[in-house]
Every structure is written in C-alpha cells, then in structure tokens.
Amino acid sequence: MASEPGLRIEQRPLSDGARSRFPALRDAPGTVFFDNAAGAQVPEEVLDAIREHLLRRNVQRGGRYDRSQAVEAMLGEARERVASFLNAESPQEISFGLNSTSLIRMIAECTRPKLRAGDEVVVTELDHEANIGPWLRLEASGVKARFWKIRSPGARLETRDLEELLRSGRVRLVAMPLASNATGGVVDVAAASRLARKAGATTFVDAVHFAPHGRIDVQELGADFLAFSGYKIFGPHMGFLWGRLDALRELKPAREFFIPADPPYAFEAGTQTYEGIAGMLGAMRYLASLDAEGSLPRAMDRIRSDERGLSEALLTALADVRGLTILGESDPGRAEARVPTVSFAISGFDPARIVEHLASRGIQARDGHLYAPRLLEASGIDPKTGLARVSLCHYNTREEIEKLREALHALSSRNT
Numbered sequence: 001m002a003s004e005p006g007l008r009i010e011q012r013p014l015s016d017g018a019r020s021r022f023p024a025l026r027d028a029p030g031t032v033f034f035d036n037a038a039g040a041q042v043p044e045e046v047l048d049a050i051r052e053h054l055l056r057r058n059v060q061r062g063g064r065y066d067r068s069q070a071v072e073a074m075l076g077e078a079r080e081r082v083a084s085f086l087n088a089e090s091p092q093e094i095s096f097g098l099n100s101t102s103l104i105r106m107i108a109e110c111t112r113p114k115l116r117a118g119d120e121v122v123v124t125e126l127d128h129e130a131n132i133g134p135w136l137r138l139e140a141s142g143v144k145a146r147f148w149k150i151r152s153p154g155a156r157l158e159t160r161d162l163e164e165l166l167r168s169g170r171v172r173l174v175a176m177p178l179a180s181n182a183t184g185g186v187v188d189v190a191a192a193s194r195l196a197r198k199a200g201a202t203t204f205v206d207a208v209h210f211a212p213h214g215r216i217d218v219q220e221l222g223a224d225f226l227a228f229s230g231y232k233i234f235g236p237h238m239g240f241l242w243g244r245l246d247a248l249r250e251l252k253p254a255r256e257f258f259i260p261a262d263p264p265y266a267f268e269a270g271t272q273t274y275e276g277i278a279g280m281l282g283a284m285r286y287l288a289s290l291d292a293e294g295s296l297p298r299a300m301d302r303i304r305s306d307e308r309g310l311s312e313a314l315l316t317a318l319a320d321v322r323g324l325t326i327l328g329e330s331d332p333g334r335a336e337a338r339v340p341t342v343s344f345a346i347s348g349f350d351p352a353r354i355v356e357h358l359a360s361r362g363i364q365a366r367d368g369h370l371y372a373p374r375l376l377e378a379s380g381i382d383p384k385t386g387l388a389r390v391s392l393c394h395y396n397t398r399e400e401i402e403k404l405r406e407a408l409h410a411l412s413s414r415n416t
C-alpha cells in the first residue's frame, strides 16, 4: 500500500480481530494451531451459512417453488463470489466439486484423448502428489512425463529449467503448483504460463496451498486451469475448478444425458453439497470483511502482507534452534518468496518425536512425507520419516511463534 514518505501507517495484525470469530480458536486459548496446511479453521459466518441452508433451504434446485429457487440463487451467487475471488472473466468458468484431487483427476482424464503417443506432459518435483499422479497416469497412453526439477538451496523451481524442457517442442501440458505445501515457496506461475503458451502447451495450476495466503488473479497468471479447496480457505470440504472458457470447452468430460454439455455444469457430476457451497459463501464473506470496504482482492492482499511479517518472525525464531534445518527458503529477508509454511528437521530427532513434543505443549503441527514424497527424495530426505511442518495463516500470532521457539529450544537442548 502506498504511503507518504516518512509517514508509516501501522496496521494492527489481522489476528487481533480475527481470532474471536473462529470458535475453535476462541474456545481453546492455550492451543496453538499450526496445522493450517492440512485444513484451516472456520469462522462463525461459515457455520451460520451452513445451518441456515440445512434448516431452511434443504431442497433440490430446479423446482417451481420459492425455496428451490432460493437454492438456485445461492448457487449462482457462490459461483460469482468464487469468480471474483479469482478475478475470473465469468462465473461460467467456475465448477464445484468434491475436492481438488478429484478435479485434477477429471481434467487429466479429459485431456487423455487429446494427446498422442510421443506427446509430453511436464510435472514438477515440488508438487503435492495430487498434481503429479493423475498426469503420470497418462503415460499408459504412450505420453511421456518429464519432471521439472527443483534447485538447491531452497528447493525452488526455476523458470529457465522449464524453458529447457519446452525445447523438445512436444510438451502439451505443464502441471505446477502456485505454492508448495511442503516448503511454502511461491512459484512464478505467470512466467511459466507465458513460456508454456508460447510453446503451445496448456497449463494446470494447483493453487490449493496458496489460496488462503493471498490474491489469486487468474488473468494475471495466464494459465488455463486452476484448482483449490474450500477447507484450506476457512470453508467446508469441497473443491473448485477454474478454467478459461475456451479451454474448458475443448474438453469432453463423461456425462449423463441430464448434465448440460457446456461449462460449468459439464464438469459437475450429480448433485453438489449445497450446504458446503452455502458455507463457502460464508467463507468469502468472512474474507471480504477483512478489508474495511469489503473488497475481496484487497482483503487477500492484506493477508499476504500481514503474513510476510509472520514468515519473517517464524524464520527468525527457527534460526535460533540448534541443529534445525529448513527445506526451502530460510532467509527471513526473503519472506516475500514464500507463505508461512515451514518444514524442518532437527538433527538427532525423529520428526514424529518433534511433533509429539510440540503436541504435549499444546502446539498442533504435522510430520511425515507431507504428500510430497518426490520432493523429499529429490532433497535427500527419506519420505518414511519425512519432516516436521508448521503452517500458519493470518489468525496466528507472534506470541504463538514465541511459544514454538521455546518448545523447540527445550527439545534441542535435551540432545546434549
């Protein structure tokens, strides 16, 4: 945000007002929830919206009576809200689904008939397996999968490496993440999409991990498809697919006669979880309320800048722990290159033991392969033991980071 030179406007951290709106945080004041990458907490607005739907509007759409028409209107409004969350050109570009994994699988399977033996798809070493496996399965049709590899240090994807892969002239699709759920690193999807487009390749973006952390502008990213999940952005368990209208129209998903051939309906199997979609409207309302004028994009920018401070504080705190190494960007001065998700090891300690120790102190974190076993292997880490991970979002605080620092100190000093 622009400000006059010398005049610094201090904003209160978002967590100040946000925490009291999340019953799970408000009612458990001693608990530190640092497992947001696995699913975030939900604000009261979401519960109210689900309750209202189930109690007063739990009917099928398409009927000739008022409650059914109210469901239709709610679905239309939710599509519009998600379209504005992504700056999509039209709500028609938004399809609802069960979760991101099933949406990625569907797009991969619809892509299969468009590919010929010898065509190539590019997948990355940085992705969650949900955005690798479905594309690798295309190999059964004679397609060749090639890996866009990470670079050390920092486990980064470099655009020049994609450029090299695209030189074959046979790449038809590039699947990549907007941010890694293991390293927290943000990928330059706009640059990658530009290169892919020039080479005639379609692009699929897994935005699941980035979505709660900042503004997504699909027009700026320039990709063809993108998926994200409701339960990571303070809403219920469901998934969203965005696709450029012409890119969606080129695909022919399996459908029964009663499902229209045009997007978005062609990509939606059967009846959706209407209460979940109502809940997502609640989540979007919550997010928009974080901006004084209710602007969703500005609210997401505010989250991004607030979380930069959290990333800096977190990396600074972790740098203080003896024997701790981070997979990914560890420089607090480069917090803009990441979101506040950090995976780490402490020499001499099993990640499971680290996370159990944190749990005993009321800090909820995660350990294991983080669904990114290829990334761990490429980084010389055994996926069976994996790493410990803390993942923060805008409702977390510096006091909680201090608690983490103290807990890790206590653990690492036992190793003497």
Ligand SMILES: Cc1ncc(COP(=O)(O)O)c(C=O)c1O
Pocket: 037, 038, 098, 099, 100, 101, 102, 128, 130, 131, 177, 179, 180, 181, 206, 208, 209, 228, 229, 238, 239
């Ligand atoms: C980066 C990333 N991609 C994909 C997924 C899968 O999403 P879903 O659980 O909605 O299928 C996850 C889930 O943790 C994720 O973190």
